[in-house]
Amino acid sequence: MKYETNIGLEAHLQLSTKSKAFCSCSTEFGNAPNTQACPVCLGLPGSLPVLNREVPASAIKVALALNCTIADRMKFDRKNYYYPDLPKNFQISQYDKPLARNGFLEIQAEKVVKKIRIKRVHLEEDAGKLFHKEGYSLIDYNRAGTPLLEIVTEPDISSPEEAYTYLTFLKSLLRYLDVSDCNMEEGSLRCDANISLKKKEASGLGIKTELKNMNSFKGVRNALDYEVKRQSAILEEGAEIIQETRLWDADKGLTTSMRSKEEAHDYRYFPEPDLTPFVIDKEVSERIKTDIPELPRAREVRFVSQYHIPEYDASVLTQEKKTADFFEKAVEIYNNPKTISNWIMSDISAVLNERGISIDKVRLSAANLAKMARMLDEGAISTKIAKAILIDMIDKGEAPDVLVREKGLSQISDAGELEGMIALVLKENEKTVKDYKSGKKNALTFLVGQVMKASRGKANPKMVNEILKSKLK
Amino acid sequence: MGLNQQTAAGLIKMINAGTAGAGDIVTDTLQRISDVDKKVGAFIDVAGRKALLKKAEGAKGRLAGIPVALKDNLCEVNRPTTCSSRILKGFKPPYAATVVRKLEDEGAILLGKLNMDEFAFGSSCETSCYGPTRNPWDLDRIPGGSSGGSAAAVAADEAIMALGSDTGGSIRQPASLCGVVGLKPTYGRVSRYGLIAFASSLDQIGPVTKSVEDCALLLGVIAGHDEQDSTSIDTPVPDYTEFLNSDIKGLKAGVPKEYFVKGLDSEVEKAVRSAIDVFKKLGVEIVELSLPHTKYALSTYYIIASAEASSNLARFDGVQYGYRAAGAKDIINMYSSTRSKGFGEEAKRRLMLGTYVLSSGYYEAYYLKASKVRTKIKEDFDRTYERCDFIITPTSPTAAFKIGERTGDPLSMYLSDVYTIPANLAGIPAISIPCGFTGKGLPVGLQILAAAFREDIIIKAAHAFEINTDFHKRRPSL
Known part of the structure; x- marks a missing residue:
């Protein structure tokens, strides 16, 4: 192919802390809707977030395992946008000072070892879940406020298959760290991608497309495969790629445009005034480092x-x-x-x-x-x-x-007992014995099988083989 | 004299001496509300008489039996809390603000909710969806804002004490205009949990009272670290009443020249200058000061406060609670028509301003720049602490103005807070106490500021002034 593919992945990982990021509600999955919701995670007016100290510890563990540099200070920002699953209509996130930067994850496929650079790792809170019905929608806030770790790579991934490999290695690493279930079906690990194609000889990167709504590692690979084909076809015609966000439709096996660059949100990030920034203690990071298996x-x-x-x-x-x-x-x-x-x-x-x-x-x-x-x-x-x-x-x-x-299954390895059985089998299969002696070597396999059958599978097959061979000489 | 006319400290003495019963205090206060609140319009919700009497009966604690009213932005369990906004009509919080819980723990009798500017956006109490509150000293005039209901209720003896919130002067300016005492504590001194936020980095809850003594008492009850508010500071709470009746001889008071400029009403200036003379007579050394960044405070404040408000108020969207516009075609339509109809004009003005200053391409020029200027303003104050123990200024450039006088001119309205805003930006404590009257008989307030967590100095100075003057004793005739 004359085009080079550059892929970057944004993985969202639910940290399996006991309680949510900014309140004491449980993070357990699968309970009745809105049974794990308090004034804080419902964003009721007057409620205030308080950081669960378990959260930075887990996040730092992941960042260190990804060879990242940890920030000096923990600072949160507000990402402002309206959506009914977001109770405050802003998400507590990290913008200009992410928890960690500049790491890498080593992956290997077909004997080729490659380092995928990690651009940033930051903390944020999850939203609730919407259920669309005929003419109305329902909201379950149980998930709202669950801690999420966003792990963003540089566009170092060069094929959909490599994206799949990266995710497999990332999941394996995360499970080693015991910080998340990494269950894509339950949504504890989610992934968006951005992909751009360019002519091999061209410098820089091509125009990127963001892909959303992939629900499995295979979905990520399939969506990227589709995009490689779609974008190559556009470039082949001499046309230009439009910078946009596209949604993967797993049933139809294609992506459709969700919004163009012009329609992109202005998230109006600013420092979260309800959470005072604090210094990340170097000693604490060191201690977490020793916990990494x-x-x-x-x-x-x-x-x-x-x-x-x-x-x-x-x-x-x-x-x-x-x-x-x-x-x-x-x-x-x-x-x-x-x-x-x-x-x-x-x-x-x-x-x-x-x-x-x-x-x-x-x-x-x-x-x-x-x-x-x-x-x-x-x-x-x-x-x-x-x-x-x-x-x-x-x-x-x-x-x-x-x-x-x-079960009376112990192997019969007593030569005398075996010889008795073998003698009986040889007597009952005189024709086969003759065949063997006339050169049909596979007749032996049949005779071994008959001995095994007579012993109801308990005869030591190796000994049966040896005894038979000597008897048939 | 009705028991409702007493101070809290006075009533506590009477209860202890057996000369007043908690039930009688409640009865007199409710009587006063029913007599005068039709005129004043301080209350938007009054608790039921029976329930209050029952609570008064067994009340125990530092505020046992004392009727206290709350600004309408403080959450009370299952009681309407609306920020005087149509968008929160019908909202009853399932939880209590930390300050409300503390008041209940100390036996206070919570009378009900007080009117305010919608979401505390205003300096006149005219932006409330329930209509304006009137100044008890002159019913054609505004009581100040946004805690106008709190100041008017206390001034009119409809509550013994009240809580307000102060983001840019919302406790001190109405206290000044209504002739009562209002304190904005140090940022982080009082938990904000359960205070419906206007601007999170500026908001503080504080007492509105008839005397400095009551202020010290109430501050002691509501102050303290709270694990539910990450911005509350874990530092011990002294018994503030210990600082009453202190000798302030030898203390130094700074008078910043930037607070005595064009726009300051001459009668207000005269009252404040006389107050400075009172301090001199009490042996306080007066030091001329300069706070050079004062002129940037108002614009800095309107950028930061509006930016935070635009985000804090985004949650009022008709999805979970409060008002939802009927007949929406889709979710975007539901958001826009709920917010268009739910918020008043001033709220919309501030939300648009706040959204604008945070927008991509404008953030650096506005929000980021304002944050840097805020640091400069704080440093201005930091430099003064070597030279003086507290700072004296007017609270508001004018006495109470007429209802409707400034509603058409937002900028002139914003200027009412020009002297109170710097304390919020710097996070330092400041009080307003009565220091005189204009020719028309309108109260004038004196502002006293000190370094962070030096409420002790403020109480010493304010109480010394109070016991040597009579301004706080005058009451409006209604």
């Missing part, structure tokens, strides 16, 4: 070098902190990283993904997974048995050895 990228690199697992495994295992913690705990108990990684990435993940939950939400313990891996390596159980007991390990939290005993 090892972050996903660093952990991924360490997993490869420490456990000698493939990069792919390391990146999957470290995406969620809880998964990575689980893996490390299991490996510490029984040192076979690859077997443990395989089980986490395949069978266990399949169950978790199907249920849409994380590994800490099931009863499977790292110790039991480690024990299962040891039993496999020692030949006490077959892969088949392991698969059979896994679901009970996950749901009941039972130990693998207990399950094997209860």
Whole structure:
């Protein structure tokens, strides 16, 4: 393609503090409308905001993890605009002195590592939610006043796919920090984008379009994909892009113009007089810094070098902190990283993904997974048995050895017992034995299968193989 | 003499001595309201007699049984609080202002709500949606504003004490024009929680009383840090009554030349000059001062106050509470027709001015510049504290003017606050006390200012003046 794409993303993250940013109402999601609303978050006349001290702590944690410089002072501004979900018709936000600036997030896709620069990180309050009915609208203010962190990148992202990768890495980082649920469906992580195209040889940036109303990471990617096509077509015709804000329509798969540059809001920002600015204590920032755990990228690199697992495994295992913690705990108990990684990435993940939950939400313990891996390596159980007991390990939290005993599933590795079974199978399948001896090597697989069937899956397959081969010589 | 004519301090003594009962005080006060308020128009809502008598019966605390009235911008639980604006008609807050809670905790009897300029935008109490309040000294004249109802009610003995709010002189100017005592405390001394905001960085709630002693008493009750107001300051509240009857000999009083210029009425100047002589006789040293940035105060104030107001009042949109214009076609139409019909002319003028000065392209020239000038004005005052303990000025350039006299000329109306505005911009405390009368028998007020959190000095000086003069004892005949 002869055009270069420049994308910047604005992520809005709901901080999962217990109470709202400027009052003591709960931030819990999903309760009956307007049950978490007080005079302050309803913006009733005479009410005043008071900053919840949990909020700057969480925000500083994120900013530090994004390698930002933290401002010396915390200062809030008012962003003035009228909308029925905004009870005061202004939003408490940060304008000219954001909480933090000049950071970066390292991302990796297909072996390519790239730093996406973070322009600014600032705090603001969320609005309520509107429900449009036939001829009227309803407002739920439960969300109004929930703390939001806006994370704005420089236009460093060069493709819709890279935007998707950035969001995946950002989400992973944020979940490590334990500051937000990052749930796009519940709206705890939202994202707007701006995109511009220019000829490869042209300097500077092209005319940008802002995109809103994307409800998932895929939506962000699809909207950007659409825009790349739309804007290339315009440029191809020799026409100019109009600077505007466009809305993504996920159902129709296209964007439509919302407002042009001329219609843009004048937010009339000015310092919030009800919240006195205060100095951000350097010591406090330092203390928060020590609270930051090892972050996903660093952990991924360490997993490869420490456990000698493939990069792919390391990146999957470290995406969620809880998964990575689980893996490390299991490996510490029984040192076979690859077997443990395989089980986490395949069978266990399949169950978790199907249920849409994380590994800490099931009863499977790292110790039991480690024990299962040891039993496999020692030949006490077959892969088949392991698969059979896994679901009970996950749901009941039972130990693998207990399950094997209860279900009578322990592997038969006694050569004498196996020989007896094999003799019987050979007798019943004389034709197959003849086939094998005449050169049909795959007849062996059939005979192994017959022995396994006779043992109801408990025979040690490796031993069966060896004994059969020697008997058939 | 009816009990309603007493000061709070006088009534407390009588209650303690058993010569007055809280019920009788309520009865006399309500009687006075029903006798004279048709003429004065100070009250817009009076609480029910039975409920008040019941409260008076068991009242306990520093203000036990004392009837206090509130400016209509202070929230009381489930009582109409409208800022004298059509747009808030029907609004009953589900919560109480911190000052209201404190008054109730100290046993005060809350009489009801007092008229004011709409959202405190005005200096004459004429912009109220309920119609004007009249000056008890001359019913053809304005009581001052915006706390005109508070000053008129206290002057007419319809309330023993009242609370007002002061953004640019809204307590002191009406106190001056009605011949009562009005104090604007240091910014941050009194919690603003539950005060319906005009300009958040300038607003303070303060007492309107018949005497400096009552002022000290009431300030002591309402002052103090409040976790619900981030701008309230956490510093101890002294017993302000301890500063009464102090010897002020040897203190220094500054007299700024910028306050005695063209526009100052000669009778007002004469009264203030005589007041300065009283201080001299009390052994106070008079120091000539200059506050060079005074001339910028009025324009600075109108930019900052209007800017904040335009944002603070944006919430009155007809969505959640108050007035909503009927028949709107869509949301934009609902906003514009609710606000066009809900706000009065002066409110609209200030909201437009405020919106303009914050607009992109004008912010630097107006709001930002005004913020810088504000710092200069504050520094003017800071420099004086080495040379004097307090500052004396006229409160208002003129005595009360006629109803309707300045409504057609907003600029002349704005000039009524030229001497009171600097204290708000600097965040310092200032009081107005009666210091004389014009030839027509209209009260003149003296303003005393001091450094931030030096209400103690103000009370010392004001009380010394009061006990050596009789101006505060005169009452209008109604």
